[in-house]
Amino acid sequence: MSRVVVFDEFGEPDVLHVVEEPVAEPAPGEVRVRIEAFAVNPLDLMVRSGVSFAPVPLPHARLGIEGTGVVDALGPGTTGLRIGEPVLLAAIPDAHLRGSYAEHTTLPASQVVARPAGLGVTEAAAIWVGYSTAYGALVETAGMRPGDHVLVTAASGAVGRAAMQLARYLGAVPLAVTRHTAKKDELLAAGAAGVVATDHEDLLGAVRELTGGTGADLVLDLVGGPGQQELRKAARPDGTLVAAGFLDPRPAPSPGSGALTTIGYRGFDHILDATVVARMAAFLNAGVRHGALRPAVDRVFALDDVAEAHRHVEKGLHAGKVVVTAHAR
Structure with a gap:
């Protein structure tokens, strides 16, 4: 039994x-x-x-x-x-x-x-879920490149932490978003190059400062809901926002007609594709072997x-x- x-x-x-x-x-x-x-x-x-x-x-x-x-x-x-x-x-x-x-x-x-x-x-x-989701969203979907500033919401969660480790491993610059200033040190220790705590900081101003005024190249939104509008403003005009979360069940605003690319992502978009899963597994094995992903x-x-x-x-x-x-x- x-x-x-x-x-x-x-x-x-x-x-x-x-x-x-x-x-x-x-x-x-x-x-x-x-x-x-x-x-x-x-x-x-x-x-x-x-x-x-x-x-x-x-x-x-x-x-x-x-x-x-x-x-x-x-x-x-x-x-x-x-x-x-x-x-x-x-x-x-x-x-x-x-x-x-x-x-x-x-x-x-x-x-x-x-x-x-x-x-x-x-x-x-x-x-598996955290790292395959982060890999699928950032690499397979958004084409993250070395040097990209990657803004990650819900950064203290499993997918957020995986995304920051993954970005660092591939030479990108992970920027964490949290609602609590008390989590700043924890997120820096987890791999963030910079942290925006929205209980005491203006999201747009803080991201502009962390990116030298350009805005984030990629935004990984793991929350969803109305707050996505501010995330769009914090991105480069020609950047990419990947909506991969549902922690806020309220509807997200319409993407509008700007140059920012908005992509919806769900983990099952990729993990039923054997070819993509093989790439995910190879990436995960290499990252664990090198001590970059944990x-x-x-x-x-x-x-x-x-x-x-x-x-x-x-x-x-x-x-x-x-x-x-x-x-x-």
Whole structure:
């Protein structure tokens, strides 16, 4: 038997509960992964609360789009992987059926990648969503170049931290945006070349000062909502804004008719493309090997405490990813 986190109704974290189910056999072309740990992402909280973009059938829905473990069974005809190989779960578009909040899951072999050497289990559980999103938005979509000033909102979150590390690794200049002056030192230590704290600073003026008056070449907006209008003003007139976040559910203003390029980005735009995933995995492996890319883990919970892990994320005070260990048997 395998322990799985499910929910039968939408609501607060207490709707999550652990059940035991038979261990599924992988279908042709699939693998079964014995999950060692998984991360809690904002999307998980939205799904559990019933406010996600895609419909989630109830009851007995699963959660989780990120995790790590080892391959413990191969479906008929599955090649390229071996039993016992450590892997990352790279894409779970049907998380309500195969989510990573479990001791085991099965998924197509194309949706796992090798775990980067040198990462512990909790770090590995926390790395894929943040870094693949940052890479997909900044490199694959926006074509970030060395020397670009890259303005990152929600910079203290997992994707924001990944974006700053990634920008530095490729020779760009990451500029962090936070609502709290108290987070300045933390963000500088996390890789920001400059920090704008909007509780005490004017965003436009501060960005102009940090960029020598030119404005940001790229803006990675991980928040969304009406505040996006000020971000556009802080960008170069011919720059690029990538809208990749939904923390503010209010509508963002229309891009208008200026020269600024505005692009909407969602992680699943790329992580179901095997060619792009291969580039992401190669980039991630190189960055980890050189010590340039490393996820921050805020706190680790046990599977039985998954509801508490959700409550901790909802408080918004975490500095890095919240991870849950699955303790597969």
